[in-house]
Amino acid sequence: MEEHYQHLYEALSQVDGYIYPNEIDLHWGLMIVLYPYITGLVAGAFILASLERVFNIKALKPTYGIALLTALSFLFVATLPLVSHLQHPLRSYEIFMTPNPTSAMAIFGFVYLWYLMVVLLLEIWFDYRLDFVIWSKTSTGFKKLFYKVITLGINDTDEKSAKLDDKLGYFITVLGIPSAFLLHGYVGFIFGSIKANPWWSTVLMPVIFLFSAMVSGIALVMVIYMVVSWARKVKIDMLCLDTIAKYLFYILIIDFTLESLDQIHRLYEAEESFDIIKVLVGGKLNITLIYMQVLFGTIIPLSVIGFFQIYKPTEKIRKISYFFVGILVLIGIFFMRWNVVIGGQLFSKSLSGFTTFNAVYSGLEGYLMMAVWLILPLLILTFLLWLMPPWKKVSSHE
Amino acid sequence: MGTERIVNKRRKFFQTSAALLGGTLLYSIIKPFEAIAQTEEEPTIDDKNLPLWGMGVDIESCIGCGKCAEACKIENKVPEEPFYFRTWVEQYTVKNDGEVKIESPNGGIGGLKQSVPDEDIFKSFMVPKLCNHCTKAPCVQACPVGATFISPDGVVLVDETYCIGCSYCIQACPYGARFMNPVTKVADKCTFCYHRITKGLEPACVEVCPTNARVFGDLRDKKGDLVKFLQDNPTQVLKPHLNTHSRVFYNGLSSEVK
Amino acid sequence: MPKIIFRLFLSFVVFVSIFILIQRYLTPNSFGEYGHYRASAIDDNMLSVPFYKGEEECASCHQEVYDLKSADIHSGIRCESCHMPKIAASKDCKINPPKVEGSLNFCGQCHAINAGRLKKGVPTLNFKDHKGDQNCIECHNAHAPWELKE
Incomplete structure (x- = not known):
């Protein structure tokens, strides 16, 4: 506690202008930056998988399984930063017991459960069930046990059951698209519905969150696909990679347009809050917004992929460029979340001053913990890829 | 013939299951919006025999001595550190060049001191702040578990044993009236000294105010001090554009006040 | 109905039923009596002893x-x-007697010069010009300020 006070006294000495005395502490820190980031990666990865299955973009087939497993690994972790940021984590079950119907946050538990249990797990299960049955006969040890249990005792391998799996899987995917939109549009609504905060309170927030989620998820799957291919020492399917990049390009344009529209709207309307937001963007958020989010996260990736749409250099150059573009986009979207969550708390609701955000390295809300939450899903993904490698699948949907 | 029957059966099954799942999904989509629709209505408090607490603040009387902020901390065991306030006093100084300087060092405890040289001052005044006990409280709307609520007598309270400490209510409050209590680790805020007013006492801040700048009372008591204060003075609430319908009314509220 | 659907549906029903049971069990007793909160939280808020x-x-x-x-x-x-x-x-x-020092700082909380205190009926003065560093209560009785001590 003494350390916390010390931290606050330091922030107090850095206050610029006037802020309400209770606003010196930033109540939402790195963990809440991670929360929309990770949920966004889930929604984005899932939508990429759906592009292949529902919208029938066959070039994306090599990434279908990876995209689904990526979404699942990140979804497992999505709630952990949230719970760890609570002051009373042991009371978190209350959000399921007595969800407040008027709260934008209360429904998250249910949206999350729906998405995890009904959409992702079921879709993956339908996709893999036949393989589980087959693999359970050929493997040994832990894997054999896992495959046996996970089939839920349904061991049919005939064509009819495979067809049924396919149909049900398709149905779930169709259901999954609005669910993914719901999941992340909803996360945007948590911020967009706070009328007390002019930086958050915009009707575009859910839409912006949705498209930035798609951007980040697609970039993540693109990078993971390349890494997995390199690790497996197989040739990367260039048509697939080019197609992902093309979709990344389109959706990034939409995302950038929406975000620009939001800012232009603020600039032109120049409401009461505009004076302070102007100072915020030019000052405290200068690096994270103008450079990290807009320049590195948006303009450079757009220019590179845009250029490739007109002129295609050699495969090698494209591969390396895609890899770095993917990383840049992932960093850019991370800072987009940062700018929303942290940026929205840096200025006072009195619209007359600023506090500062001094993140710490250690502790439940520090940078180290953030690294853990970002690496953990990758470890889960590695495990899942070992347990149920999509490239070893026998069955495959149409 | 046989296959056709199976196909028909299956089609029927798909239709039913699609309808079922679609219904569930639709419900989960509509659910958050249903909540929005609900907030359009004012929360109804049925029992007209109960008081409806409110406060009047007279900016023209406040001298910025900070006694209220100090008393509040003592009465409600709020940590002494200058980051936690259930009530505080701000001093607004409008300079001759139009610049507005707002100050509230340590919430005004120990008395506000003028920091702008006399010759630069156009006008100056003090504004006590506290929870506005909104009728349409954004914090109550936002709380995910129902750990903060409007009591039947119109006071916004926190359930200390139930709050999960997510800080969403703090983000939702337009007035900066909430904070995370470092000791109890739950959201904390002005309760109008609920433990006092239910015993017939006045809130601590009202009790200690030397100039009677705060008038506490029952909005339903037509002969009470608060109703008289509202009748005699042109009053305004803070941030009226946010439509929170707050129950703390200010007399002499200048447009500089944020 | 295909076996696969039946089993999944069964798991879903079991899951939802368990959830509802837990919800019944873990929702606090007085929850929802007046609104979406624990009614007994009102009493909890009345508990503390006034200072x-x-x-x-x-x-x-x-x-x-x-x-x-x-x-x-x-x-x-x-x-x-x-x-x-x-x-x-x-x-x-x-x-623990609530003693007060009638120091300049203490009386200054109300009586120090401040532009925001003008025209409010409270006399304000520059203590330095008035009696230097002398404490107010050396001359004034705080309970009857105009009964000056000798």
Whole structure:
């Protein structure tokens, strides 16, 4: 506690202008930056998988399984930063017991459960069930046990059951698209519905969150696909990679347009809050917004992929460029979340001053913990890829 | 013939299951919006025999001595550190060049001191702040578990044993009236000294105010001090554009006040 | 109905039923009585013991001082505005007496010059010009400020 006070006294000495005395502490820190980031990666990865299955973009087939497993690994972790940021984590079950119907946050538990249990797990299960049955006969040890249990005792391998799996899987995917939109549009609504905060309170927030989620998820799957291919020492399917990049390009344009529209709207309307937001963007958020989010996260990736749409250099150059573009986009979207969550708390609701955000390295809300939450899903993904490698699948949907 | 029957059966099954799942999904989509629709209505408090607490603040009387902020901390065991306030006093100084300087060092405890040289001052005044006990409280709307609520007598309270400490209510409050209590680790805020007013006492801040700048009372008591204060003075609430319908009314509220 | 659907549907029903059971069990008793909250939380909020006792409490021992104050300019100010209580109301204030130093800082909380204090009926003055560093109570009786001491 003494350390916390010390931290606050330091922030107090850095206050610029006037802020309400209770606003010196930033109540939402790195963990809440991670929360929309990770949920966004889930929604984005899932939508990429759906592009292949529902919208029938066959070039994306090599990434279908990876995209689904990526979404699942990140979804497992999505709630952990949230719970760890609570002051009373042991009371978190209350959000399921007595969800407040008027709260934008209360429904998250249910949206999350729906998405995890009904959409992702079921879709993956339908996709893999036949393989589980087959693999359970050929493997040994832990894997054999896992495959046996996970089939839920349904061991049919005939064509009819495979067809049924396919149909049900398709149905779930169709259901999954609005669910993914719901999941992340909803996360945007948590911020967009706070009328007390002019930086958050915009009707575009859910839409912006949705498209930035798609951007980040697609970039993540693109990078993971390349890494997995390199690790497996197989040739990367260039048509697939080019197609992902093309979709990344389109959706990034939409995302950038929406975000620009939001800012232009603020600039032109120049409401009461505009004076302070102007100072915020030019000052405290200068690096994270103008450079990290807009320049590195948006303009450079757009220019590179845009250029490739007109002129295609050699495969090698494209591969390396895609890899770095993917990383840049992932960093850019991370800072987009940062700018929303942290940026929205840096200025006072009195619209007359600023506090500062001094993140710490250690502790439940520090940078180290953030690294853990970002690496953990990758470890889960590695495990899942070992347990149920999509490239070893026998069955495959149409 | 046989296959056709199976196909028909299956089609029927798909239709039913699609309808079922679609219904569930639709419900989960509509659910958050249903909540929005609900907030359009004012929360109804049925029992007209109960008081409806409110406060009047007279900016023209406040001298910025900070006694209220100090008393509040003592009465409600709020940590002494200058980051936690259930009530505080701000001093607004409008300079001759139009610049507005707002100050509230340590919430005004120990008395506000003028920091702008006399010759630069156009006008100056003090504004006590506290929870506005909104009728349409954004914090109550936002709380995910129902750990903060409007009591039947119109006071916004926190359930200390139930709050999960997510800080969403703090983000939702337009007035900066909430904070995370470092000791109890739950959201904390002005309760109008609920433990006092239910015993017939006045809130601590009202009790200690030397100039009677705060008038506490029952909005339903037509002969009470608060109703008289509202009748005699042109009053305004803070941030009226946010439509929170707050129950703390200010007399002499200048447009500089944020 | 295909086996696969049946099993999944069964798992779904089991899952939802368990959830509803847990929800029944873990929802606090008085929850929802008046609204979406624990009704007994209202009582919890009434529990704490007041610190500020009110003037009648003070006057029951210090009637003379109270009378003196009531007859003078500080009559509108309650005892505890200056004598901040240091213990909860259920205890005797002799345990930890709420003493006040009549220092310049203390009286200055109300009487120091401040542009925001003009025209409010409270006399303000520059202490330095008035009597230097001398404490107010060396001349003034705080309970009757115009009864100057010799």
